[in-house]
Amino acid sequence: MALAYTFGGGMAMEAPGRALYDSFPAIRDWFAQVAEWTGISPDRILTEDFTAAFHSGDVSAHPDLRFVAEARQAAYSIGIADVLADRGIRPDIIGGSSLGFQIGATIAGAIDRREFFEYLRHATSSPLHPEGEPPQGIAVCVVPHDEGVEGFIGGRAGVDLACEIGQFIDGRNGMYMFSGYVDALRELAAEKPAGLVNVVTVLGGGHSPLQQFRHDWIAPHVAGMTFTDPAVPLVSGLSDRKLTTAGEVRADLLANSITTTRMAHVIRGLEREGTQLALVLGVSSGAGMFVFPFQVFPVVAPADFEAVGSAVYEAGIPLGAR
Known part of the structure; x- marks a missing residue:
């Protein structure tokens, strides 16, 4: 039986508040x-x-917005992992999509923490589209x-x-993200029932062959x-294979910008490794909304840390083996 950590993609646009920061010295130090x-x-x-900017309809955002929102997502998730480690809780396997994979790779020690935040600064300073x-x-x-x-x-x-x-x-719908030219996305939204397609223009695109320019920006x-x-x-999220080498992590980090990413890959990979319980660390829309073949437990608030030990115990996962 395996304990997994899992991370969704995206970034933390909303202000998360002070609850975790005020509750745990490890997070304050981090x-x-x-x-x-x-x-x-x-x-x-x-x-x-940043939610006002997120919904503004502008076709560009200051790079600082993107950097702070991604750094916030990463800082919270890594800080939560540190608090769990202080309590003797560590994962057997980590899965994540997009930024979530990058955060997971950092928690797993494949990427140095400082280098990761330097990478985020560089990546978020790229143009939103070619001149x-x-x-x-x-x-x-x-x-x-x-x-x-x-x-x-x-x-x-x-x-x-x-x-x-x-x-x-609900068994009737899935959630997807499309990427492309703003005008084409707006045409799609206009053709579908209201509320099904929500276009975001302030961050540029992602995970698309049209992002080759961004791949070339980050490659050096x-x-x-x-x-x-x-x-x-x-x-x-690029495949369901298990990554165990530095070269594999590097390749997926580089391919992320131009390749479709799928949480289904993450779920299949974690399930294949015997995941019984997955802790969802930090901001994520997945816990409670989507289908998983194993139990998921979100860790986002101080009270969750009191309950997570019981969740691990009830799943039959022995902490002493870690």
Whole structure:
């Protein structure tokens, strides 16, 4: 029986509040370290809210917005892992999609923590689209199973499947992210019932062949990073294979920007390794919304730390073996 940590993609646009920070000295110390490396104060991580910009309809965002939102997501997830480790709780395997995979690789020791935040700064400073080309964006979509992804974007120029986020527990719908040219995404939204397609233009695109320019932007930086074999096996959203070497982690980090990522890959990989319980660390839309073949337990608030030990015990996972 295995205990997994799992992380979704995306970034933390909303201000998460002070509850975890005020409750755990380990998180306060960690945020101070993040502030030293990045120049992002703990107060910004805790209180700055980007949701207005997220829904603004603008076709560009200051790189600082993207950097702070991604660094916040990473800082919270890594800090939660540190608190769990202090309590003797460590994973047998880690799975994540997109930014979640990168965070998981850092927790697994495959990427140095400081180098990871330096990578985030570089990656989020890239242009949102090549000069002279139309702006790109993403669309988060609820896709009915009887229509499927092909019913949304089959044959549509300028739109790609970027991410399979999850299958809703209602058994009728899935959540997906599409990436492409803003005008094409807005046309798609206009053709579908209200609320099914939500276009976000402020962050650019992702996980699409149209993002080759971003791949080329980060490639020289990634080439200069130090990767080590992960102390804990990893599963990324790019395939359901188990990653155990530094080279495999590097390859998936580099391919992430131009390749469709799927939580189904993560779930299959974790299930194959005998996952009985997955702790969902930090901000994630997955716990409680989507279908998993094993128990999932979110760890996002101080009270969750009191209950997580019982969840591990009830799942029959022996902590002493770690």
